[in-house]
Each structure stands twice: as C-alpha cells, then as structure tokens.
Amino acid sequence: MASSHDYDDGSLESRYGRPPSAGHGGASTDLGYDPNFVPDSVKTFVVHLYRHIREKNVYEIHQMYEGSFQRLSDRMFRDNPWPSVEAIAPYVDNDHVFCLLYREMWFRHVYARLTPTGRQRVESWDNYCSLFGVVLHGVVNMQLPNQWLWDMVDEFVYQFQSYCQYRAKLKNKTEEELQLLQQYDQAWNVYGVLNYLQALVEKSAITEILEREKEGLEQFTATDGYDYEGGTSNVLKMLGYYSMIGLLRVHCLLGDYHTGLKCLAPIDISQQGVYNVVIGSHISTIYHYGFANLMLRRYAEAIREFNKILLYILKYKQYHQKSPQYDQILKKNEQMYALLAICLSLCPQINLVEENVNSQLRDKYNEKMTKMLRYDDEAYAVYDELFTYACPKFITPSAPVLEEPLTNYNQDAYRLQLKLFLYEVKQQQLLSGVRSFLKLYSNISIGKLAAYMEVDEPTLRTILMTYKHKMHAVDGDGKIIPNADLDFYISEDIIHVVESKPIKRYSDYFLRQVLKFEEMISELDRIKLD
Amino acid sequence: MGRDQQQQQAAYTVEQLVAVNPYNPDILTDLENYVNEQVSSQTYSLDANLCLLRLYQFEPGRISIPIVVRILIKALMAMPAPDFSLCLFLIPEQVQMEEQIKTLIVLSHYLETARFRQFWEEAAKNRSTLEVVPGFEQAIQAYAIHVLSLTYQKVPRPVIAEAINIEGLSLDKFLEYHVANSGWVLEKGHSCSQLMVLPRNEFNHPELKKNTVDGMPFEHVTRIFPILS
Numbered sequence: 078m079a080s081s082h083d084y085d086d087g088s089l090e091s092r093y094g095r096p097p098s099a100g101h102g103g104a105s106t107d108l109g110y111d112p113n114f115v116p117d118s119v120k121t122f123v124v125h126l127y128r129h130i131r132e133k134n135v136y137e138i139h140q141m142y143e144g145s146f147q148r149l150s151d152r153m154f155r156d157n158p159w160p161s162v163e164a165i166a167p168y169v170d171n172d173h174v175f176c177l178l179y180r181e182m183w184f185r186h187v188y189a190r191l192t193p194t195g196r197q198r199v200e201s202w203d204n205y206c207s208l209f210g211v212v213l214h215g216v217v218n219m220q221l222p223n224q225w226l227w228d229m230v231d232e233f234v235y236q237f238q239s240y241c242q243y244r245a246k247l248k249n250k251t252e253e254e255l256q257l258l259q260q261y262d263q264a265w266n267v268y269g270v271l272n273y274l275q276a277l278v279e280k281s282a283i284t285e286i287l288e289r290e291k292e293g294l295e296q297f298t299a300t301d302g303y304d305y306e307g308g309t310s311n312v313l314k315m316l317g318y319y320s321m322i323g324l325l326r327v328h329c330l331l332g333d334y335h336t337g338l339k340c341l342a343p344i345d346i347s348q349q350g351v352y353n354v355v356i357g358s359h360i361s362t363i364y365h366y367g368f369a370n371l372m373l374r375r376y377a378e379a380i381r382e383f384n385k386i387l388l389y390i391l392k393y394k395q396y397h398q399k400s401p402q403y404d405q406i407l408k409k410n411e412q413m414y415a416l417l418a419i420c421l422s423l424c425p426q427i428n429l430v431e432e433n434v435n436s437q438l439r440d441k442y443n444e445k446m447t448k449m450l451r452y453d454d455e456a457y458a459v460y461d462e463l464f465t466y467a468c469p470k471f472i473t474p475s476a477p478v479l480e481e482p483l484t485n486y487n488q489d490a491y492r493l494q495l496k497l498f499l500y501e502v503k504q505q506q507l508l509s510g511v512r513s514f515l516k517l518y519s520n521i522s523i524g525k526l527a528a529y530m531e532v533d534e535p536t537l538r539t540i541l542m543t544y545k546h547k548m549h550a551v552d553g554d555g556k557i558i559p560n561a562d563l564d565f566y567i568s569e570d571i572i573h574v575v576e577s578k579p580i581k582r583y584s585d586y587f588l589r590q591v592l593k594f595e596e597m598i599s600e601l602d603r604i605k606l607d
Numbered sequence: 608m609g610r611d612q613q614q615q616q617a618a619y620t621v622e623q624l625v626a627v628n629p630y631n632p633d634i635l636t637d638l639e640n641y642v643n644e645q646v647s648s649q650t651y652s653l654d655a656n657l658c659l660l661r662l663y664q665f666e667p668g669r670i671s672i673p674i675v676v677r678i679l680i681k682a683l684m685a686m687p688a689p690d691f692s693l694c695l696f697l698i699p700e701q702v703q704m705e706e707q708i709k710t711l712i713v714l715s716h717y718l719e720t721a722r723f724r725q726f727w728e729e730a731a732k733n734r735s736t737l738e739v740v741p742g743f744e745q746a747i748q749a750y751a752i753h754v755l756s757l758t759y760q761k762v763p764r765p766v767i768a769e770a771i772n773i774e775g776l777s778l779d780k781f782l783e784y785h786v787a788n789s790g791w792v793l794e795k796g797h798s799c800s801q802l803m804v805l806p807r808n809e810f811n812h813p814e815l816k817k818n819t820v821d822g823m824p825f826e827h828v829t830r831i832f833p834i835l836s
C-alpha cells in the first residue's frame with residue numbers, strides 16, 4: 078500500500094528544486110573553499126545591508142534580500158557556503174543581531190543549495206534559539222520586510238521537518254553521526270519548536286491586535302504590519318503572525334488537524350489579510366488549511382479554498398517567475414490540484430470550481446478522476462498515488478531510540494495517515510453508486526432501488542444513511558454543514574430526491590456584457606477615420 | 608458539595624493548561640486524570656484529549672492503553688463529530704493493534720457506515736470494555752436518532768428499533784417520550800406498521816434549504832453606473 082512514489086524527502090532533495098552538487102554530508106566545511114575569505118562584493122553587501130537595517134529602510138532591505146543575495150549566491154556561491162559569520166562580523170561592528178540574521182541566511186543557503194551536515198543542522202537550531210530569544214526579549218528594534226520574516230518562520234518549520242526525517246533514518250548513519258544525535262538530543266526537539274512558535278504568538282499579542290483591528294482600534298492589515306509613521310519594530314508582531322501559520326503547519330505534520338485549524342483561527346481567511354501579502358505565506362496557509370479540512374471530511378470547504386488559491390496562482394504566477402520561490406509555488410500548485418481532484422471525487426461539487434481552474438484540473442487529472450469514481454482496486458491505487466504526492470511530509474516527533482537494530486522509520490507517520498485516509502475512502506465506497514442512481518430519479522421506492530443496486534433492502538437503508546452521514550460534516554462549532562449537491566429524504570418507503578441545480582447567474586452575465594460593450598464602444602469612438 | 612467545587616476547579620485548571628501551555632510533558636499526568644474525570648462526570652473535552660494524545664506521541668514510553676481506550680470511547684460518543692478519526696490520526700500503528708483498540712475501530716466502522724444492527728451485536732460482545740464509560744449507550748442512541756433525522760421524514764418502527772437497540776415495551780416508552788418532548792408524531796403506515804414522523808429540519812426536507820438567490824452585491828452594480836448616466 079505504501080507505494081514507492083516520490084515520497085522520500087531525504088536530505089538530498091533541495092527545497093528550491095536544485096540537486097546538491099556536493100556529495101552526501103560534509104561538503105561545505107571541507108577543502109575547496111575558505112570560510113574566512115570575504116570577497117569584495119560580499120563586503121559591500123553586508124555593509125550596505127547593515128546600514129539599511131539601521132536606517133530602517135525597508136524597501137532597500139527588501140531589494141538586497143530578494144535581489145542581491147540571490148544574485149551573489151548564483152554567481153559566487155553555487156557550490157559553497159557564504160563566508161562565515163566571524164569573517165564578516167568586523168564589517169558590521171560585530172553587531173550581535175545582524176550576525177544572527179546573517180547566520181540564518183547562511184544556513185538557509187546551505188539547506189537550499191547544498192546538503193547540511195548533522196553538525197550544521199544542530200548549529201542552525203542554536204542560531205534560531207538565539208535569534209528568537211533576542212526577539213522575544215523585545216530588544217529587536219528594526220523593521221524588516223515581510224518576505225524575510227515569513228521566510229524565517231517557514232524555514233524554521235522546514236528545518237524541523239527535515240531534521241525529523243534525517244534522524245529517523247538510522248540505518249546508514251556513521252558512528253560519528255549517531256554520536257552527534259545522542260549528544261545533541263535537545264536539538265530540534267518538538268517541544269522546543271512548538272514552544273518557540275507559541276511564545277512568538279503570545280509575546281507579540283497578535284491575536285489581540287487582530288481583535289482590536291476588527292473593532293477599528295488598530296491599524297495592521299492596512300499597513301501590511303509595518304509602522305510607516307512611528308517606525309516601531311514590526312519584527313515581533315510579524316513573527317507572531319506568521320507563527321500562527323507555522324503552528325498550523327507543524328500540527329498538520331503531526332496529524333493533529335483540529336488543533337492546527339484552531340491555531341489559524343485568529344486569521345480570517347475569507348478576507349484579504351497580511352497572510353496573502355507574501356505569496357509564500359498565502360499558499361502555505363491555504364494548502365494546509367485545505368488539507369486539514371480534507372482530513373476532517375469538510376470537503377466543500379476544502380474545495381472552495383483550493384479553488385480560490387488555484388485561480389489566484391493562475392492569474393499571478395507570471396509575476397513571480399524571477400523570484401527564488403517560483404519552483405516552490407509551482408510545486409504547491411500541482412499538489413493542490415491533486416488534492417482538489419481527491420476532494421471532488423469524494424464530494425462531486427463541480428459548481429464550486431471556477432471554469433479556468435476546472436479546465437486545468439481536467440487537463441491534469443481527468444483520467445484519474447474517472448478512475449477514482451469507480452471504487453475498485455485501481456481506484457484505491459489512484460487515491461494512494463495522489464495522496465502520497467500531495468500530502469505534507471508527516472513526521473515522527475519522538476526522539477530516536479539509538480539502539481540496535483537501527484532502522485529507517487521516517488515513513489511511519491506518513492503510512493499511518495495514508496492508511497487512515499484510504500480507510501475513509503473505503504467507507505465511502507458504495508456512495509457513488511447510490512449517487513449515480515439517484516441522479517436519474519425524482520422518486521423511487523426502496524425496493525426498486527435495492528433491486529437495481531443488487532443489494533437487499535436493509536443494506537440499502539444503511540447505504541442511504543451512510544450517504545447522509547458522510548455528506549454532512551460537522552464544523553468547528555458543532556454545526557452540521559451539508560457537503561453534497563445531491564440530496565434526498567425518505568418517507569417510509571419512498572426516496573424523494575432533491576438536486577440543487579446551480580442557478581444561472583443572469584445578472585452577473587448581463588453586467589459583464591454591459592461593461593464589455595461599453596469598452597468596445599469607447600474604443601471605436603477613439604478611432605478617427607481619415 | 609466541596610468535592611464538586613474541587614472538581615470544577617481542577618477541570619478549570621486543566622482547560623487553562625491546555626490553552627496556555629499545551630506543549631509541556633509535565634501536564635501529562637494532569638491530562639490523564641482529566642480523562643478519568645470526564646468519564647466519571649460524563650463530560651467531554653476534545654482539546655484536552657488531543658493534547659494528551661499528542662504528548663503520548665512525543666513520549667511513546669509513557670503511553671497508557673487504558674487511558675487511550677477511554678479517550679476513544681468518549682470520541683465515539685461524540686459522533687457524528689469526526690473526533691474518533693482525529694484521535695486515530697495521533698495514535699501510532701503498533702498501539703492501534705491492541706485488542707481493545709481494534710475492537711473500537713470495528714465499532715466505529717459500523718457506526719460510520721450506519722450498520723447499527725452489527726454495531727449493537729459487536730458492542731454486546733464487548734461489554735467489559737465499554738462499560739467503563741457510563742453514558743455510552745445513550746450517546747450512541749442519540750447519534751442513531753441524529754442519522755435517522757437526517758435521512759427520514761417518516762421512518763418505520765422496525766428501523767428505529769434496530770438503530771437504537773430497543774424493543775417491545777421499552778421501545779414504546781422511548782417513542783412516547785419523544786412524541787411528548789421532541790415533536791415526533793405517530794402514524795399508521797402502509798403495512799399497518801407504526802411510523803414515526805420526525806420533526807422537519809433542513810436535512811430531511813432539503814427544499815427548506817435556502818437556495819442561492821440570483822442576487823448580487825450592490826458594489827457590482829455600481830460598476831455600470833457611469834455607463835447608465
């Protein structure tokens with residue numbers, strides 16, 4: 078059942094889609110590069126970045142962070158890490174906080190383009206502890222671009238996930254690596270990760286800020302979290318905000334979807350908000366929100382949100398082609414189409430999907446979706462395949478047992494979630510048969526339908542009740558929300574079918590045409606005939 | 608009286624702990640005690656139980672099978688909410704192989720697929736596991752009634768009997784109670800059997816569901832005001 082699909086993250090898969098050029102483990106600190114050599118361009122880079130941060134020039138910081146850093150990495154640091162922090166410290170007055178920020182970028186670069194060693198993973202953890210410690214103490218007084226702050230939280234969770242995968246693969250570890258795991262057993266421990274995220278949320282008082290904003294007492298979303306006038310620091314606030322999304326993500330990795338959604342609750346995703354300013358945070362939020370709803374059987378809600386984000390990506394992805402996150406955006410896009418295909422197969426509500434998204438979906442998954450509706454062995458294979466492709470990289474959070482026999486257990490968490498998901502799919506097995514029959518009738522007796530479906534009456538009654546139960550999800554407040562487009566009720570022996578047909582939206586259509594013709598007329602007016 | 612107050616205080620503190628400091632192995636014992644409290648006082652807290660199951664995930668050496676069994680039974684009683692699946696997502700596979708938990712998974716399966724007859728048969732065979740949690744039967748009966756009200760406008764008596772596992776005089780009493788308190792109505796069906804007419808709600812009367820009117824927000828209409836003038 079656990080297929081051999083591309084699940085294994087390993088430390089070899091680069092997050093930005095680039096394969097590591099260095100060999101496994103230990104490339105970066107070996108010969109071939111001198112960590113203390115600081116090229117002039119790097120010198121200029123850090124000096125300017127330091128100055129912009131001191132002057133709180135957010136625009137310039139953003140240009141350097143997104144632009145110069147990537148360009149320099151591409152040009153000079155394809156296969157090597159950046160110069161060590163000790164080497165550049167003299168150029169920035171040995172500023173403690175700047176060094177922490179630099180180191181964070183340093184490690185992120187190693188993870189993206191090289192393979193981090195066990196020691197580097199541990200050192201990165203230490204760096205995050207120091208960095209977050211400083212922020213939580215309230216002594217950071219700078220304004221940083223949201224992109225950077227989002228990347229910090231995103232990378233923090235990513236490195237945690239990567240470390241859990243790393244330490245769950247014990248079979249081929251060297252003696253030295255095992256020693257390291259034992260010695261630094263506190264590195265990336267799950268309590269630490271969760272508590273840091275929680276602390277950022279609490280210390281920043283972000284939930285109160287969002288509440289006050291609803292009552293009009295605070296400006297937050299309107300200024301994207303920045304403080305243009307007062308110039309107070311946005312770092313703690315924004316880290317707190319993004320940590321809510323970070324918590325959602327960690328809880329999904331653990332399989333705790335309910336709590337994950339609770340962590341996200343203060344952010345109202347039905348509105349525009351700071352979460353969709355940075356495209357990475359927008360996608361991560363909706364991806365995890367949709368996935369959690371899928372596992373909670375709230376299919377209609379998942380479909381709605383996936384539809385919105387996929388439409389957004391369709392429209393705007395061209396603007397992000399140059400950005401370093403482009404590969405990630407594309408990958409998540411594909412994964413969400415797969416999840417959408419799954420949701421629609423379990424809950425055919427095609428009217429919730431916009432037509433452009435729908436045509437993309439059909440291009441990619443038409444055959445697979447037909448197969449999934451059949452509910453035979455082939456169908457389960459397709460569900461398996463799509464789920465494996467699109468699911469988060471689940472983790473085993475507990476510390477490894479470093480005794481013989483050493484095994485690789487990094488896939489255990491994923492296998493459990495897959496198994497439970499397929500179990501749910503199996504329970505819905507007979508429902509598509511019922512649905513296709515009910516579409517044909519407005520009234521039918523139980524006896525007749527039972528004969529058509531070749532089951533006895535009591536079995537049919539249970540199938541019908543299962544349909545009703547599965548198609549009515551329970552939302553967070555305990556309310557029952559119907560999921561299906563096809564509904565029915567039974568009066569003694571007769572099934573009465575009620576299908577909600579999508580209403581033709583004439584008014585919308587007329588509006589659009591009026592505007593279009595008006596545009597055409599003004600175009601024509603402008604043409605002067607000589 | 609004093610004990611009740613103490614219990615209330617303890618429950619309050621545990622809920623607070625879960626809200627404020629959930630990622631903390633020190634509260635594990637408190638959460639376990641809280642599960643036992645939920646069982647004895649017939650209350651329920653999904654958040655606290657999920658918190659405990661998470662901590663078991665973090666510290667697999669401290670897992671207590673009897674506590675997990677109790678949490679799962681409580682989750683079953685919360686149906687139609689998907690609490691049982693939510694708990695299973697957090698329980699490692701080896702633990703799910705335990706006899707009692709396997710039984711509960713089978714029971715959950717029967718309930719999820721509305722196979723009430725098989726459910727009550729299996730439940731009878733496992734009385735010892737289930738009777739640790741008082742109120743189990745009533746909770747499942749409430750769920751059964753819920754599914755029936757989703758599905759039926761008029762339901763034959765034998766169907767109800769099978770769903771809630773009550774027959775004869777007890778069933779008569781049960782039906783009388785609901786006629787008096789929940790708006791049920793007794794009717795005569797085709798084959799002279801009794802029929803219960805369940806109260807109208809939007810699920811067994813789908814026409815009652817508000818259909819999306821072909822309306823539109825005012826802001827959209829304002830878009831063509833320049834053209835109209």
